[in-house]
Amino acid sequence: MAETLTARHPLEGHRDQLEALSAALAPTLALELGELVAAVDLRVDPGSGGADAVEQVVGGPLPARPDTWTALPAGQALRLGPDEWLLTSAAARPEDWEFAVDEAATAHGGMAVDVSAQRTVLWVRGSAARELLSTGCALDLRPRSFPSGRCAQTLLGQAAVLLVAHGEDDLQLVVRPSFAGYVVDLLVDAAREFPPSRHRKETP
Amino acid sequence: MQLIACPWCGPREELEFSYGGQAHVAYPADPAGLTDEQWARYVFFRDNPKGPFAERWAHSAGCRRWFTAVRDTRTHQFVSVGPLAGSEATP
Numbered sequence: 001m002a003e004t005l006t007a008r009h010p011l012e013g014h015r016d017q018l019e020a021l022s023a024a025l026a027p028t029l030a031l032e033l034g035e036l037v038a039a040v041d042l043r044v045d046p047g048s049g050g051a052d053a054v055e056q057v058v059g060g061p062l063p064a065r066p067d068t069w070t071a072l073p074a075g076q077a078l079r080l081g082p083d084e085w086l087l088t089s090a091a092a093r094p095e096d097w098e099f100a101v102d103e104a105a106t107a108h109g110g111m112a113v114d115v116s117a118q119r120t121v122l123w124v125r126g127s128a129a130r131e132l133l134s135t136g137c138a139l140d141l142r143p144r145s146f147p148s149g150r151c152a153q154t155l156l157g158q159a160a161v162l163l164v165a166h167g168e169d170d171l172q173l174v175v176r177p178s179f180a181g182y183v184v185d186l187l188v189d190a191a192r193e194f195p196p197s198r199h200r201k202e203t204p
Numbered sequence: 205m206q207l208i209a210c211p212w213c214g215p216r217e218e219l220e221f222s223y224g225g226q227a228h229v230a231y232p233a234d235p236a237g238l239t240d241e242q243w244a245r246y247v248f249f250r251d252n253p254k255g256p257f258a259e260r261w262a263h264s265a266g267c268r269r270w271f272t273a274v275r276d277t278r279t280h281q282f283v284s285v286g287p288l289a290g291s292e293a294t295p
């Protein structure tokens with residue numbers, strides 16, 4: 001019998017460290033590993049009707065505006081560019097997810113590629129979550145300009161990341177596995193600035 | 205460091221962009237018919253104006269799209285930013 005390979009979070013080796021840090025800094029900060037999900041990169045001309053066809057397959061609307069995301073029944077649809085979306089699913093197998101989306105897209109001149117292993121998810125939560133990310137990110141991350149429903153591809157330190165706002169104290173950080181260790185080191189180092197007793201800093 | 209207004213993402217840190225040289229350099233209609241000197245002129249020779257200069261920029265760390273911008277080479281100020289390359293889809 002062949003040995004079955006199981007997917008493992010690229011930051012599995014950091015899990016204990018992050019759990020200890022989150023326990024010590026609650027409720028100011030928490031860093032948590034995200035679950036592994038199926039993800040495809042969809043390229044299709046938004047004017048071709050391909051987006052509509054994909055929406056039928058994924059069971060939810062694709063975000064129409066730049067740098068926004070929408071919830072799908074078991075995942076997310078994130079707008080990465082004028083003709084590019086990242087579609088995730090926690091329910092589907094990566095190969096099924098790719099096949100379903102690709103079939104809908106190719107009929108309209110588009111395509112979808114499985115990128116499940118290309119990115120990994122880290123959650124940054126707590127009342128100082130946005131402040132922590134701001135130590136390495138030039139975007140204005142205050143809730144007023146980066147509210148829930150927004151996402152952005154940008155730089156965190158030297159690493160290219162995708163930031164996704166789920167709530168005021170709830171942000172998702174999507175990063176390439178090879179940069180994930182660097183990003184964790186960066187955030188753990190920056191988290192030293194946030195003692196657990198610290199009160200929430202009011203943002204205008 | 206300054207902000208560059210990506211036509212898709214909006215104003216972003218200059219670090220997120222990469223430079224692509226002079227814009228509007230057309231590929232020769234008949235490349236095989238060019239002399240070596242004409243080919244070298246197409247490949248290597250670029251304008252170097254003092255003042256507004258139309259350039260290609262890529263938002264490498266953001267939407268990864270190319271666009272054309274006019275930059276004043278004396279002040280490094282962006283005079284205007286055009287639409288994304290190969291796409292009419294601007295927000």
Ligand SMILES: [Zn+2]
Nearest residue numbers: 210213263267
């Ligand atoms: Zn952009």
